[in-house]
Amino acid sequence: xxxxxxxxxxxxxxxxxxxxxxxxxxxxxxxxxxxxxxxxxxxxxxxxxxxxxxxxxxxxxxxxxxxxxxxxxxxxxxxxxxxxxxxxxxxxxxxxxxxxxxxxxxxxxxxxxxxxxxxxxxxxxxxxxxxxxxxxxxxxxxxxxxxxxxxxxxxxxxxxxxxxxxxxxxxxxxxxxxxxxxxxxxxxxxxxxxxxxxxxxxxxxxxxxxxxxxxxxxxxxxxxxxxxxxxxxxxxxxxxxxxxxxxxxxxxxxxxxxxxxxxxxxxxxxxxxxxxxxxxxxxxxxxxxxxxxxxxxxxxxxxxxxxxxxxxxxxxxxxxxxxxxxxxxxxxxxxxxxxxxxxxxxxxxxxxxxxxxxxxxxxxxxxxxxxxxxxxxxxxxxxxxxxxxxxxxxxxxxxxxxxxxxxxxxxxxxxxxxxxxxxxxxxxxxxxxxxxxxxxxxxxxxxxxxxxxxx
Amino acid sequence: xxxxxxxxxxxxxxxxxxxxxxxxxxxxxxxxxxxxxxxxxxxxxxxxxxxxxxxxxxxxxxxxxxxxxxxxxxxxxxxxxxxxxxxxxxxxxxxxxxxxxxxxxxxxxxxxxxxxxxxxxxxxxxxxxxxxxxxxxxxxxxxxxxxxxxxxxxxxxxxxxxxxxxxxxxxxxxxxxxxxxxxxxxxxxxxxxxxxxxxxxxxxxxxxxxxxxxxxxxxxxxxxxxxxxxxxxxxxxxxxxxxxxxxxxxxxxxxxxxxxxxxxxxxxxxxxxxxxxxxxxxxxxxxxxxxxxxxxxxxxxxxxxxxxxxxxxxxxxxxxxxxxxxxxxxxxxxxxxxxxxxxxxxxxxxxxxxxxxxxxxxxxxxxxxxxxxxxxxxxxxxxxxxxxxxxxxxxxxxxxxxxxxxxxxxxxxxxxxxxxxxxxxxxxxxxxxxxxxxxxxxxxxxxxxxxxxxx
Numbered sequence: 001x002x003x004x005x006x007x008x009x010x011x012x013x014x015x016x017x018x019x020x021x022x023x024x025x026x027x028x029x030x031x032x033x034x035x036x037x038x039x040x041x042x043x044x045x046x047x048x049x050x051x052x053x054x055x056x057x058x059x060x061x062x063x064x065x066x067x068x069x070x071x072x073x074x075x076x077x078x079x080x081x082x083x084x085x086x087x088x089x090x091x092x093x094x095x096x097x098x099x100x101x102x103x104x105x106x107x108x109x110x111x112x113x114x115x116x117x118x119x120x121x122x123x124x125x126x127x128x129x130x131x132x133x134x135x136x137x138x139x140x141x142x143x144x145x146x147x148x149x150x151x152x153x154x155x156x157x158x159x160x161x162x163x164x165x166x167x168x169x170x171x172x173x174x175x176x177x178x179x180x181x182x183x184x185x186x187x188x189x190x191x192x193x194x195x196x197x198x199x200x201x202x203x204x205x206x207x208x209x210x211x212x213x214x215x216x217x218x219x220x221x222x223x224x225x226x227x228x229x230x231x232x233x234x235x236x237x238x239x240x241x242x243x244x245x246x247x248x249x250x251x252x253x254x255x256x257x258x259x260x261x262x263x264x265x266x267x268x269x270x271x272x273x274x275x276x277x278x279x280x281x282x283x284x285x286x287x288x289x290x291x292x293x294x295x296x297x298x299x300x301x302x303x304x305x306x307x308x309x310x311x312x313x314x315x316x317x318x319x320x321x322x323x324x325x326x327x328x329x330x331x332x333x334x335x336x337x338x339x340x341x342x343x344x345x346x347x348x349x350x351x352x353x354x355x356x357x358x359x360x361x362x363x364x365x366x367x368x369x370x371x372x373x374x375x376x377x378x379x380x381x382x383x384x385x386x387x388x389x390x391x392x393x394x395x396x397x398x399x400x401x402x403x404x405x406x407x408x409x410x411x412x413x414x415x416x417x418x419x420x421x422x423x424x425x426x427x428x429x430x431x432x433x434x435x436x437x438x439x440x441x442x443x444x445x446x447x448x449x450x451x452x453x454x455x
Numbered sequence: 456x457x458x459x460x461x462x463x464x465x466x467x468x469x470x471x472x473x474x475x476x477x478x479x480x481x482x483x484x485x486x487x488x489x490x491x492x493x494x495x496x497x498x499x500x501x502x503x504x505x506x507x508x509x510x511x512x513x514x515x516x517x518x519x520x521x522x523x524x525x526x527x528x529x530x531x532x533x534x535x536x537x538x539x540x541x542x543x544x545x546x547x548x549x550x551x552x553x554x555x556x557x558x559x560x561x562x563x564x565x566x567x568x569x570x571x572x573x574x575x576x577x578x579x580x581x582x583x584x585x586x587x588x589x590x591x592x593x594x595x596x597x598x599x600x601x602x603x604x605x606x607x608x609x610x611x612x613x614x615x616x617x618x619x620x621x622x623x624x625x626x627x628x629x630x631x632x633x634x635x636x637x638x639x640x641x642x643x644x645x646x647x648x649x650x651x652x653x654x655x656x657x658x659x660x661x662x663x664x665x666x667x668x669x670x671x672x673x674x675x676x677x678x679x680x681x682x683x684x685x686x687x688x689x690x691x692x693x694x695x696x697x698x699x700x701x702x703x704x705x706x707x708x709x710x711x712x713x714x715x716x717x718x719x720x721x722x723x724x725x726x727x728x729x730x731x732x733x734x735x736x737x738x739x740x741x742x743x744x745x746x747x748x749x750x751x752x753x754x755x756x757x758x759x760x761x762x763x764x765x766x767x768x769x770x771x772x773x774x775x776x777x778x779x780x781x782x783x784x785x786x787x788x789x790x791x792x793x794x795x796x797x798x799x800x801x802x803x804x805x806x807x808x809x810x811x812x813x814x815x816x817x818x819x820x821x822x823x824x825x826x827x828x829x830x831x832x833x834x835x836x837x838x839x840x841x842x843x844x845x846x847x848x849x850x851x852x853x854x855x856x857x858x859x860x861x862x863x864x865x866x867x868x869x870x871x872x873x874x875x876x877x878x879x880x881x882x883x884x885x886x887x888x889x890x891x892x893x894x895x896x897x898x899x900x901x902x903x904x905x906x907x908x909x910x
Contacts, residue, residue: 007462007625008647015647016628018619019658022646027664027681037667077650083685123667130661131645134620135628143623164473165589166785168598170462171624173471173590190586191477192463192470195532203474206585208792209482211800212492212578215910226482230538236804238907268804320785329784330621330775337663345666349691349723452693455670 006063007171014070014092015077017131022078025124026088035341036099037123038358039130040115041137042336047145047328051430052420054148054413055104055116056179057140059403062394064132068097068125097125101394102379104361105404107182107412108389109420111435114361114376116141118390123340130335138333140175146300146325147176147183148417150318152425153304158315160202161188162295163323176323182409189317197406204232204265204293204317211237220250228259232293235278236268244278248285255287263291263314271302272309279312293317299326300427346448355441356448362386362438370419377438461518462626469525469547470532472586477533480579481543490796491554492578493813494585495570496592497791502600502783506885507875509603509868510559510571511634512595514858517849519587523552523580552580556849557834559816560859562637562867563844564875566890569816569831571596573845578795585790593788595630601755601780602631602638603872605773607880608759613770615657616643617750618778631778637864644772652861659687659720659748659772666692675705683714687748690733691723699733703740710742718746718769726757727764734767748772754781755882801903810896811903817841817893825874832893 008016028034043053070078070092078084078092099121110116117137119126150159161180164173177193187202188194194201205223213219216238224231233250235243244264251261264282266274271294282290294306295317303316320326336354337345344356358379364386366372375383379390392400404412417425424433437445463471483489498508525533525547533539533547554576565571572592574581605614616635619628632648642657643649649656660678668674671693679686688705690698699719706716719737721729726749737745749761750772758771775781791809792800799811813834819841821827830838834845847855859867872880879888892900 009464012647015650016619016625017646018617018644019646019649019656020644020660021658023658023682024660024664024678027660027678028667030681031677033667037663039663074650078646081649081656083656083682085681123663127661127663131620135622135625138621139623162473164471165586166593166788167590168594168623168779168784169626169630170471170590171626175624189473189475191472191474191533192467194474194536195470195529201474201536201538203476203478205475205479205482206582207802207804208492208494208578208582209479211792211802212483212488212795214798222486223479223482226485226540227478227538238803240804320787324623324779324784326784329623329779329781332775333621335620337666340667343669347662347666348693349662 006060006067007174010067011071011073013064013067013132014074017128021128021130023083025128026084028124028127029088029091030085034122034124036120037126037337038118038120038339039126039335040338040354040359041117041133042115042334043112044332044334045112046432047142047331049428049430050145050328051424051432052109052111052145053141054144054183055108055110055141056106056144056182057137058103058106058117058393060136060140061117061133062101062399062403065097065101065129065394065397066399068129070095095125096397097121097129098397099125100392100396102390103393104389105391105412107409107416109416110361110389111374111433113355114374114435115359115390118358120358134333134335138331139172140179142325142328142331143176143179144182146322146328147180147185148413149300149427150303150322151184153300153307153427154316155307157307157313158186159184160315160317161185161190162317162319164190166320167323172323178406181406182413184410184414199406205234207234207237210234216243217246217249220246221253224250224254224259224261228254228257230262232263232265233261234265234267236266240266240269240274241277241281244281248281248287251287251290252285261287261290263293265293265295267296271306271313272311275311275313291315295319297321304427344444344448346445348449348452355437355445357441357444359441361389363389365419370421371433373434373436375436375438376441378441378444381438381440461515461522462629465522466526466528468519468522468587469529472583476583476585478538480583481539483579483582484543484546485540489577489579491575492581492792493573493575493794494581494790495793495809495814496572496588497570497789498567499787499789500567501887502597502786504883504885505600505783506879506887507564507566507600508596509599509638510563510565510596511561511599511637512592513558513561513572513848515591515595516572516588517556517854517858520552520556520584520849520852521854523584525550550580551852552576552584553852554580555847555851557845558848559844560846560867562864562871564871565816565844566829566888569829569890570814570845573813575813589788589790593786594627595634597780597783597786598631598634599637601777601783602635602640603868604755604882605758605777606639608755608762608882609771610762612762612768613641614639615770615772616640616645617772617774619645621775622778627778633861636861637868639865639869654861660689662689662692665689671698672701672704675701676708679705679709679716683709683712685717687718687720688716689720689722691721695721695724695729696732696736699736703736703742706742706745707740716742716745718748720748720750722751726761726768727766730766730768746770750774752776759882799899799903801900803904803907810892810900812896812899814896816844818844820874825876826888828889828891830891830893831896833896833899836893836895
């Protein structure tokens with residue numbers, strides 16, 4: 001399997017950046033500023049109804065940094081804009097990423113204000129990488145968090161990603177499949193994601209199959225003939241209850257021929273009520289083994305409601321609302337300069353202040369091995385008994401280790417979620433997990449602030 | 456310029472589909488169902504606070520259909536899943552898209568329930584294309600609509616797309632730049648989109664530039680030295696008002712050297728108040744030509760508020776909330792079978808019924824040339840004086856004409872918006888534009904429904 005999916009050919013990635021990254025790079029170049037800088041990526045606050053975030057997107061960042069360069073075609077374009085200096089463009093020709101990256105591994109939980117990734121590199125390299133890094137980590141963390149909330153709400157019932165058609169483009173569709181799988185989904189309907197990431201593919205049938213036949217039962221029979229051991233029949237093209245009777249007839253025909261109908265799917269209407277009625281129809285036809293899948297407009301809130309209503313739904317297909325993280329489609333993730341040339345720096349903007357210097361996040365456990373609190377500290381602090389979360393993942397522009405597999409990342413998340421108290425996983429305004437700041441870091445922030453205010 | 460940006464290499468696109476498209480294709484294949492089908496793409500309802508949608512995404516659909524095929528690698532993967540029949544996989548090897556497409560051109564307004572695109576092709580070809588078609592048209596229409604709302608709110612003030620870092624991935628970032636430009640934005644910060652689509656690039660500076668220097672004014676001077684005629688200085692790294700005084704000093708130094716500071720940028724705090732105070736500082740320094748740019752958390756609602764407050768802001772940079780269409784990150788767009796083998800079909804699901812048969816959308820104008828109402832009709836109906844919106848864009852798998860340029864699409868939208876009554880453009884619960892259904896189409900729907908209910 002690939003380290004990652006660079007959705008664009010590596011030759012195009014140099015230009016995937018904001019113009020100001022490049023104009024600032026030229027100013028740094030012309031000022032002779034090649035010293036190392038540290039940039040820190042963190043979420044300023046929680047999206048609504050969230051009290052944790054799941055780290056995701058690092059693998060794409062590492063692949064991007066490894067491939068980082070400007071092709072001759074890229075440079076021709078930059079020259080054509082008339083914005084850039086010829087010497088600077090010559091300099092860009094040989095520019096590669098030579099720095100280091102420390103990061104909280106994918107699948108681990110992190111909290112607001114905690115750096116999830118820190119880049120230390122000559123300032124020009126670290127600056128240009130900003131746009132791609134925020135883009136991937138922000139939305140993959142957001143989608144994985146949304147998916148993890150669905151898994152929590154489903155309480156053990158399997159989930160499938162059906163989002164490909166309503167995500168924001170192709171990259172998002174592929175990453176949604178990946179994020180869902182990390183969060184614990186069982187499968188994806190996205191065949192390309194299935195191939196590229198090794199995620200089990202899944203699918204049922206669409207209304208078009210039913211309506212292309214003159215009668216619903218003929219369509220069911222045709223599909224069962226093609227897939228005698230993996231058919232899932234869609235009930236609501238015309239009338240869900242009538243559809244359930246038709247499915248029961250076909251399921252019994254399949255049974256007589258030595259096959260099993262796997263499931264039926266509900267895709268509209270009141271799922272709590274319909275699932276009860278359909279379950280009864282199937283059970284009365286001695287089809288207790290036929291499962292019920294629900295899909296259509298589902299998110300963690302609706303799944304929780306259905307689980308609490310004890311709706312006899314065996315698994316959920318989630319699409320649109322999860323694929324766009326509908327109730328929180330963005331997070332306030334920022335990539336801020338925290339040190340340049342050995343000097344700690346910070347920003348003081350109203351409501352957007354950042355903390356200075358390279359950092360470490362320390363996680364403290366209670367006696368049962370559960371998370372008790374985190375402390376954001378300076379990168380060189382140590383705290384006995386605490387687990388430091390940021391790890392070195394790239395050094396001198398090269399990854400320090402092979403990427404974990406998707407299954408390893410999935411296990412990492414499952415472990416972390418098990419060690420986080422359930423109260424923080426609640427779907428509605430969960431209380432925040434305690435995150436402190438070390439005395440040393442606080443003191444540094446006071447000092448940097450006063451240096452700035454005096455200057 | 457490319458017809459479009461296929462973000463994935465064409466070899467991968469065969470697998471960018473939902474598994475069920477392929478399992479249904481196998482059932483059609485095994486039943487000998489190769490007759491033409493028509494699928495219709497439409498939005499079931501308006502996203503919140505919207506009363507129009509802008510057609511976008513067609514160019515990507517045409518590029519996809521032209522390139523549609525399964526590579527040997529794709530087929531190997533499908534074989535490895537154990538789901539598919541060998542004969543069917545052989546059939547897929549030579550499958551190309553041979554059908555026709557009718558569509559409402561990009562940049563035109565359309566309304567709920569109106570087909571924005573219809574595909575007529577052998578059912579297998581039309582079915583497999585579903586996932587990609589919905590994916591691109593849904594989110595590009597959504598983003599263009601959001602961007603058009605911002606342009607309306609800004610009342611002539613220029614807008615720039617700054618969204619690349621917070622869109623849902625790379626495809627979304629590129630398409631946001633394209634959608635913004637169609638909607639009337641002046642520029643994008645996304646350099647790759649700028650290159651690929653020919654959109655003017657724009658950018659200012661980030662806080663990191665300021666904080667990498669020991670003092671703000673030194674950073675301003677360095678940037679002005681690198682870009683003496685195109686600098687925009689960011690004021691809020693430490694304190695916006697103090698930043699404005701520093702910018703004024705540097706602007707006067709630039710002036711003395713024969714250069715002009717282009718603008719200053721506000722990125723946090725109360726923009727209405729800060730813009731007044733900063734304007735005063737600049738004007739008192741005889742810098743009336745220095746413009747004020749605002750960015751940070753802006754969307755159409757906030758832009759309208761600032762314009763109404765007569766904030767002296769000359770242009771807006773919009774990012775996150777527009778790039779994810781934050782208040783409406785999804786729409787209920789569906790691609791439904793409406794005819795198979797000459798027979799009109801429809802779906803009756805609760806709240807999700809579809810209208811049968813291939814259609815045309817007729818737009819009626821009033822005596823001033825403004826839109827008065829639309830009528831959804833059967834595809835072969837004619838209505839004197841009405842403009843039919845769906846045009847033939849692909850025939851026998853080939854585009855019927857070159858794609859319009861981005862500027863042409865932008866003009867199309869500007870024209871359409873001028874002809875739509877302003878009441879429908881309001882940002883809060885605008886009244887719906889009148890859309891009727893022709894008598895002939897209603898009669899067909901009744902007939903198809905009764906055929907289904909009797910069968």
